[in-house]
Amino acid sequence: MHLTRALNNVLKFGEHDLILIGGGDWNDALDAVGLSNKGESVWLTQFCYMTLKKFVNYVDNDTRIKYIAYIERMREAVNTFGYDGKWFRRIYTDRGEWLGSRTSDVCKIDLLSQAFAVLSEIGDKDKTEQAIESAKSLIDYENGYIKLLDPAFDDSKWFGYICAYPRGVRENGGQYAHAAIWYIMALFRMGRIDEGYALLKMINPIEKCRNRN
Numbered sequence: 001m002h003l004t005r006a007l008n009n010v011l012k013f014g015e016h017d018l019i020l021i022g023g024g025d026w027n028d029a030l031d032a033v034g035l036s037n038k039g040e041s042v043w044l045t046q047f048c049y050m051t052l053k054k055f056v057n058y059v060d061n062d063t064r065i066k067y068i069a070y071i072e073r074m075r076e077a078v079n080t081f082g083y084d085g086k087w088f089r090r091i092y093t094d095r096g097e098w099l100g101s102r103t104s105d106v107c108k109i110d111l112l113s114q115a116f117a118v119l120s121e122i123g124d125k126d127k128t129e130q131a132i133e134s135a136k137s138l139i140d141y142e143n144g145y146i147k148l149l150d151p152a153f154d155d156s157k158w159f160g161y162i163c164a165y166p167r168g169v170r171e172n173g174g175q176y177a178h179a180a181i182w183y184i185m186a187l188f189r190m191g192r193i194d195e196g197y198a199l200l201k202m203i204n205p206i207e208k209c210r211n212r213n
Contacts, residue, residue: 011048011070014040016092017077019048026112027148029162029171036094042082043090043112049074050120078122087134088113088123090149093159100149105156110149111138111179118186132186144202146180147173175203 012020018040024031025044033039049071056067082088090100090110100110114135117123123131138147152173153163165172180203187196201207 012037013073013077014038014092016040016081017073018042018081018092019044019074021091024160027162027171029160029165030091030099031160033091033093033099033159038092038094038096040092041090042078042088042092042100043110043116045074045078045082046088046113046116046120046122049078049122050116053121075122078117079124079127082113083123083127083131087131088117088127099159106151106153106159107149108151109134109137111135111146111183112148115179115182115186118189119182129190132183132190135183138183139199141202144208145175146183146199146203148176148179149173177203 014020015038020037021030021034021039021041021044022037023035024033025041026047034041052067052071052074056064056071059067078088081092084098084101086102087109088100089098090107090113092098098104099107100113102108114128114131117128117131138150140147147168148171150173152167153159153165154167155163157163162171168174170176180199184196184199187193187199
């Protein structure tokens with residue numbers, strides 16, 4: 001019952017039928033994109049979809065019917081409004097701007113939305129395949145890391161305290177290890193084992209230190 005009430009509090013939709021982001025989602029540094037309760041998160045919608053699919057078998061029948069309707073609603077929204085032609089968008093802000101879009105000045109592509117399109121199984125097959133391919137642009141093979149997003153934020157517009165970080169630091173275009181692992185997990189889920197293993201080896205701290213004195 002407590003979990004049901006908690007989910008009901010989270011499942012608040014915006015104009016694109018994506019979940020409202022409020023003061024941030026997984027990336028809490030994006031804490032100024034949804035304070036007016038208009039901003040929406042593609043990733044949070046993907047995550048809620050994945051959670052509801054697992055949770056729906058543990059509620060009463062009336063609640064199950066309602067949650068199944070939510071599941072279909074979220075799937076339609078992510079594949080319609082959340083997809084930008086070659087990858088999945090990240091956020092629709094209070095100001096009516098898309099982040100994680102080809103139209104974005106910063107954060108044209110975000111790793112999370114691509115990984116969770118696969119991990120949540122919300123994305124249409126052709127769209128997820130293209131999104132995972134597009135996410136390769138975030139892999140820095142020369143320096144051996146996988147960026148969370150690109151291009152990094154600056155302070156020309158305030159999207160949250162992410163804009164106060166230098167470029168390439170922490171959430172602002174640096175590597176968040178668990179986000180990189182989610183991308184690798186998505187590759188494994190798609191059967192791209194060799195590709196995923198090569199990236200896992202590339203970001204492994206042990207491998208980075210292997211030949212150092």
